[in-house]
Amino acid sequence: MTTTLPAHAVGGPDLPQVRRVSTAVPGPRSNALARRRAAALPAGLASSAEVYVAAAGGGVVVDVDGNSFIDLGSGIAVTTVGNCAPAVVARATEQLRRYTHTCFLATPYEPYLEVAETLDRLTPGAFEKRTALFNTGSEAVENAVKYARAATGRPAVVVFDHAFHGRSLLTMTMTAKNRPYKHGFGPFAPEVYRAPMAYPYRWPSGPEHCAAEAFAQFAHLIDAQIGPDQVAAVVVEPIQGEGGFIVPAAGFLPAVAEFCRQRGILLVADEVQTGIARTGAWFASEHEALVPDLVVTAKGLAGGLPLAAVTGRAEVMDAAHPGGIGGTYSGNPVACAAALGVFDEIRRHDLLGRAHTLGEQMVTHLRAIAATTGVIGEIRGRGAMIAAELVHPGTTDPHHDAVTSVTRHCQRHGVLTLTAGTHGNVLRFLPPLSMPDDLLTEAFTVLGEGFASL
Known part of the structure; x- marks a missing residue:
């Protein structure tokens, strides 16, 4: 039996902005x-x-x-x-009337290009960029690793304590927390290594030592235990989301970025939760002038429709062979139209x-x-x-x-x-x-x- 919705069940900005509890919760x-x-x-x-x-x-x-x-x-x-949001609804509705799907890998379309061009402009870095679209944050993170491995010819990925990167096999491995994300779902993907996060509130010797000591442990892990010539990418959330909104100690991320640059390791910023205006900048990386080689976005990108992206240096993104990247629904045209509406809303207001x-x-x-x-x-x-x-x-x-x-x-x-x-x-x-x-x-x-x- 279908539930009869209340009379005020039409959503959007015209919905009365009130708190009202008229039944037990849940009702x-x-x-x-x-x-x-x-x-x-x-x-x-x-x-x-x-x-x-x-x-x-x-x-x-x-x-x-x-x-x-x-x-x-x-x-x-x-x-x-x-x-x-009005611009999201308007653009998505207009696109729905034209076509709902063709698969970009079969017959491409302009909305995909418009989203990619916008992300190429907005993400940090003045270099030439490319963008590929996907469905979810997990899928985008996994593809960022694929790009990094293709570009460097190296297998290893380094992540951090308290990280969350997704629920697929690789991204679940990259995620730090056991329950509920990993327990009972192993074995996990190989060549994933974990470094301490510069978590000031819980750093053992105090927040004033956090950035330097965390970086020293990170550098030792790569230089002494893994080997820098084996590391394709370091993947980090500029602010850790599921880990507890941990803002790394000031200076830690720039030090990590410079370390990666010196060793030919690609820096991947997982901006799935932080990106697209959430932190008061288009990307949280901007708060410390961080310029990642690859940036991953999802969540806020399309206003509620499934869309994710990897944006990065052209030479890295072009390293994957034709046909090696993609998916049936990746960059769905309605989701792309919604994303263009998100960009409109952010600028307009x-x-x-x-x-x-x-x-x-x-x-x-x-x-x-x-x-x-x-x-x-x-x-x-x-x-x-x-x-x-x-x-x-x-x-x-x-x-x-x-x-x-x-x-x-x-x-x-x-x-x-x-x-x-x-x-x-x-x-x-x-x-x-x-x-x-x-x-x-x-x-x-x-x-x-x-x-x-x-």
């Missing part, structure tokens, strides 16, 4: 869908929220019971420009500036909350990508139960949040950049009440 219709889900879907597909969506737009998500939630997750950094404003507001709210509780160990992030790491008062011991309690309180009271971190003790905040100021303030008022309830 009866969400519970009915949960029963259908249990009968139809495998248990391994988990969802963080218990409510089922009917509409979304601006800064809210409306469920099938008519409850309206303030959205602090953006579908995990995907609807950065807002759900059903100065969403780079808006990301800075939202970030400043979130940090201010979190500092006020931190002043009244002893469980916030650190507030960190850039732009509209902010996190709070929760610890047991007076220690740095991860406080997973506090995250669970605050998250549950927020959902019951009309605010959707996300968690992160190797220890599951980080609250991460990724509001759509279309979020109104008053709605953001209201969300953090509810969040503060959640902390007070601890």
Whole structure:
């Protein structure tokens, strides 16, 4: 039986920007869908929220019971420009009327070229570039490694503690966290090595030593244990997403980049979660003037439609032989049109500036909350990508139960949040950049009440 949606189920920016909880959460219709889900879907597909969506737009998500939630997750950094953003909908709709698919590998089309040309211009670096499009972040990361191996003739890949790069065989291997991403799914891909991340809050000798000591261990791993002539690429998130929004200690990433340059190792920036305006720049690499050889984007690229990209130096991207790269759905024309709409929205509404404003507001709210509780160990992030790491008062011991309690309180009271971190003790905040100021303030008022309830 099909669920009857509430009358206000049309999404987009005209959706009333209000928090409204009129039933228990989850409500009866969400519970009915949960029963259908249990009968139809495998248990391994988990969802963080218990409510089922009917509409979304601006800064809210409306469920099938008519409850309206303030959205602090953006579908995990995907609807950065807002759900059903006008330019995204308009361009995608126009493309849907023309054709939905031909396969770029069979009969190519202009929207693919337009997205590639735009990314070639926007990504860091003044050199000649090429872009290939894919479906998901995992797929794009995996293909970045293929490009790096083809260009260098080397097998090894170096990644970092706390990294998340995807769920395919290679990217699952590159991901650091065992549960839930790797447990029971081995054996893993060969020639993947892991270095310490310069994580200032948890560096054993203190944050002032973090960059230098982490770099020394990274360099020793490659020079003494792997051999630099065996390393095709170093793959790093400029801000680690699933790892807990870890901003590497200042100077660490530039040192890594110079090390790679001296040894002919390609630097790959995984900007799947950080890219496309999220941090107040087009790419988080820009905050430290980092110029990667390859940049991977996905999530926010197409406003909710599946699209990912690898953009990089022309000589690297041209190294793969014809027919060696691609996929049936890669660079789908409707997703490409949506991406062009995302670029329109960011420019038209100065969403780079808006990301800075939202970030400043979130940090201010979190500092006020931190002043009244002893469980916030650190507030960190850039732009509209902010996190709070929760610890047991007076220690740095991860406080997973506090995250669970605050998250549950927020959902019951009309605010959707996300968690992160190797220890599951980080609250991460990724509001759509279309979020109104008053709605953001209201969300953090509810969040503060959640902390007070601890």
